[in-house]
Amino acid sequence: MSLGVVLRAPVSRRVWTEILYLLVSAPLAAFGFAYTLATVVLGAGLAVTAAGIPLLAFGLYVAREIAGLHRGLAGRLLGEHIEPPAPVRTAPGLARVQIRLSDAAAWRAMAYFLVKLPITVIHLYILALTWAWSLVAITYPIQHAAGVNMDTVRDAHGAVRHGLVVGGVVFDTWPRQLAVCATGVLLLFVAPWATHVALMPDRMLMRWLLGRRGLAERVRDLEETRARAVDDAAATLRRIERDLHDGAQVRLIALTMQLTMVRDAVPDGAVRTLVDTAQATAREAIQELRELVRGIHPPALDHGLDTALTTLAARSGVPVEANVELGARPTAAIESIAYFCAAELLANVARHSGATRAWLSLTQAEGRLRLQVRDDGHGVAAPAGGSGLSGLLDRVRTVDGRLGIVSPPGGPTVVTVELPSHA
């Protein structure tokens, strides 16, 4: 650190913004402290009534906003840029209250408000101690001349003396007055550093309590956003299926009806042949659309995975014995993944395994789904074999699922897919 930096410290921009920060954040700290106490006390006090919990939830929501003010101040005045915690999920009705109550970031913000007030008091004290005392000391000769702020003492020789008394020493002579003045100047250069150092705990607390938390929280954020993305995708596919069902498909079917009426109206001959061709084309389009929809969102999934899987097993080219035991319904995205896994596995059995029979089972334990497809084929199924298994693996991985393949030469092949019940 160069001498220049030390000399310029009292008039540097940093020190003034830091003082400004202290002065501005002090009332905010007092407010945050009172707010937190009031919210927690009121929320807890009213917890016996229906209002308590929603009130606390709302209080936590506001706490996040106040924390935002603190972060804003710190960013603007201290240059302390704190990454805000991930936004909370939104949900309708009671779920929103529950999400708010379990919002760790909001609780941490409240903890910060509680600690912020005492440390602000200490800061202000340090600020006063350094800056005010340095000003008092520097202006001491003037005060002495004006006779303010003086003690009057009688020394050992009985003479009456006026001046500042520290440790029995009276600072009344010129050299002594200058010494006090010099101490003041010294304090003036110490003050900025004292202010700066005193802010360290606040900066740390802000980073710790108002910022985005470590890796674990980041992972949880990512998991949540991924689950949302996966659910969104499932919902979008479902919507596309509805749109096709109620739009394009209906129109094509109406077209075949109209063509039928046209056919009835024209005599046998070239025109009727044309109409027949048009009708056949429309029918093919309907069939293609139906296959397409089945690949997007099989309608049977509306009734749950058990219906969809038994339907799938019934449709399989190889006889399949399906055994589905489901308790709570998994989320739509998981149902969809499980369904398409089963479809792919059964298609593989029919296409590649040479099996004459297959068994499909779906069980649920400890929040995980376990889908197993077994066949009596010749084995050697592998993800690299281009049998669609690698695509399956990709699909399963998007939700932290697992894929296990046991397929010795000569068979049998057992493929197990494990999925969480909730994406």
Add this chain to the structure above:
Amino acid sequence: MRIVIADDAAILREGLAHLLTARGHEVVAAVGDPQALRAAVAEHRPDVAVVDIRMPPTHTDEGLRTAIELRRDHPDVGILLFSQYVETRYATDLLAGSPAGVGYLLKERVGDIDDFVDALHRVASGGTALDPEVVGHLLNAGRRGVSALTPRERDVLGLMAEGRTNAAIAKTLVVSDRAVEKHIANIFLKLDLPPSGDDHRRVLAVLRYLGT
């Protein structure tokens, strides 16, 4: 034939009504939701109701559930389920109990209007009419006894399951009535359905085969 149509897509409802009226049938009501369907059937007592599986409010299987209710409350009214998709579950739900007077067709079959009207007639007169695609899936689903049947016998049983008469089967397969009768006798034998005065052996054979 007096017909009630229930489909939430107006364009299909009206189109079908138009088509059937042009063929000389009486469409007594064309409605768009389950409540209106129940009311229309109670009021008009039609010969047959054409019911879309997906209807409001959830657009999943309201139509199917209403159809099952109607079968219980008005057993004399034939029900033809009408869907854009083939779901074996729907067909087996509908067939559970008695397969008489019910049908399940894909909507696109209205293109072959003669076949479609024929299916409506069968259902209205207490027969069955299943979509060939539905039958195919059901045959896959319930495979008990499959191995014993020859491919030709399987074809015959499939057509029986669709609700065809012996004459219609003979025409479709381009064989004589006699040959069809022989195949059917073999099917009864292989599925262990001895003659019993009752002539529901056809239905029993189909059910046995479909595994419902």
